Amino acid sequence: MIDQQTAKKVLVQTNNVAVFTKSGQNLVEPISLTLYEGQNVTILGETGSGKSLLAQAIMGALPEELVAQGDILIENQALDNAQLRQYWGRRMAMLPQEPSRSLNPTMTMLDQVWESLFFVAKKDTNTSKQLAKEKIEHLGLAKSADYYPHELSGGMAQRASFAIATSGGAYIVIADEPTKGLDDANKQAVIALLKNVAENGGTLLTITHDIDVARSLSGGANDRMMVMKKGKLLEQGNGEQVLNHPASNYAKQLIAAAPHNWQSQDRTVIQDSPLLTVQDLSLARGKRVLFKGLSFSLQKAEVLGVIGGSGIGKSSLGDTLCGLLKPASGTITWQEKPNSHQVLKLYQDPPAAFASHASLQTLLNDVIKKHRLDASRVPVLLEQLKLDKQVLERNALNVSGGELQRVAILRALLFNPVLLFADEVTSRLDPITQKETLDLLVAQCKAQNCTLIMVSHDHHIMRHYCHQVIDLESLAV
Secondary structure (H helix, E strand, O other), X not given: OOOHHHHOOEEEEEEEEEEEEOOOOEEEEEEEEEEEOOEEEEEEEOOOOOHHHHHHHHHOOOOOOEEEEEEEEEOOEEOOHHHHHHHEOOOEEEEOOOHHHHOOOOOOHHHHHHHHHHHHOOOOHHHHHHHHHHHHHHOOOHHHOOOOHHHOOXXXXXXXXXXXXXXXXXXXXXXXXXXXXXXXHHHHHHHHHHHHHHHOOOEEEEEEOOHHHHHHOOOOOOOEEEEEEOOEEEEEEOHHHHHHOOOOHHHHHHHHOOHHHOOOOOOOOOOOOEEEEEXXXXXXXXXXXXXXXXXXXXXXXXXXXXXXXXXOOHHHHHHHHOOOOOOOEEEEEEOOOOOHHHEEEEOOOHHHHOOOOOEHHHHHHHHHXXXXXXXXXXXXXXXXXXXXXXXXXXXXXHOOHHHHHHHHHHHHHOOOOOEEEEEOOOOOOOHHHHHHHHHHHHHHHHHOXXXXXXXXXXXXXXXXXXXXXXXXXXXXX
């Protein structure tokens, strides 16, 4: 009897593929994998485990300072990087971690889909226009067709990136953390799009730290899952086997660390020490009203949770509290008016908050000097945030997401803030690093009597940490 899997066409095969720096440091140990037509393969692992480097090696898209060793065969052809690039868009496509950065900021979404159809798929002008409109409508984005990238929510940007990347005919798709920072509705929409790749005869390689995404994409009998840590392949098997009966201790820890598995914790009762009161607040961006009639009060050292769908105004609320956006109506009354540098935001994309050309130590020194902060607190905070001091010798591009977010927390705490607005600060981190980072953030805010507002799409996280939770969906216009 012929094995069903071996009867299928092999689209991608790697034989002992490893990634090194040019100086010889091994970042990804030799890994062999095979991707068949109609198959989903998911690589699960923590931030900095080498998942993205393996994907970049397969695409022939490693940074210049890195090199790949081993054989990479695309439909049984051994190709060098130059040859692989000829396949980009036509046979192979990669969805980046940050879709907004991969989109052309000067072109509308519709024009970018048209461009992919016209230049890559070689369709004529009229056919490209018609197909572009159809693709946009199929993705539920017809009303946003003429939006520029900066006007798109995270979910909209990811769906637009998918349409652009696959319009040239690509059927070998690599999705690198495709649902980071998305609310559940947008996450499910992106998962449905990804499933279409294998269902239409292609193959999908997904890189994720999200257990729910891994489970959703590994339900088929022929689907496979791999677990990586620090450049090593620890185990592999079908999705049900790996998720429900993991063999490695690390896989067990990673799965157990998913937020729905977190143990409930006691939350300290807030003393009657008011910080601010928000009354009947309405926010707008341009002519679009985001929400109306928001009222709440905050105590010092309280943890407030804010939830709601993408584009509903969660980040705009933070901008308003920080004095960066004027409310359409309503009032914000502080018990004692803080200095501007004592109300700060932590961003969901840490690399965007740091210049990449200088070391983290240099950037910290600049902040300390400009604002006359206490430099002696840095070693103490490094220890409390479980950061090695050598991390500060690197730039923002050469540390993990978890490390960089903790450096951002350190920088904010140096200002002795009275309010920190944490905007999806761990949505890009694996569950283990996510919980560790949030535990440290909450503990440090409590120690400094700092009020914390946490934005998240995850209700489990909200219930675990927050004294009260505001759902902006009920106030949306």
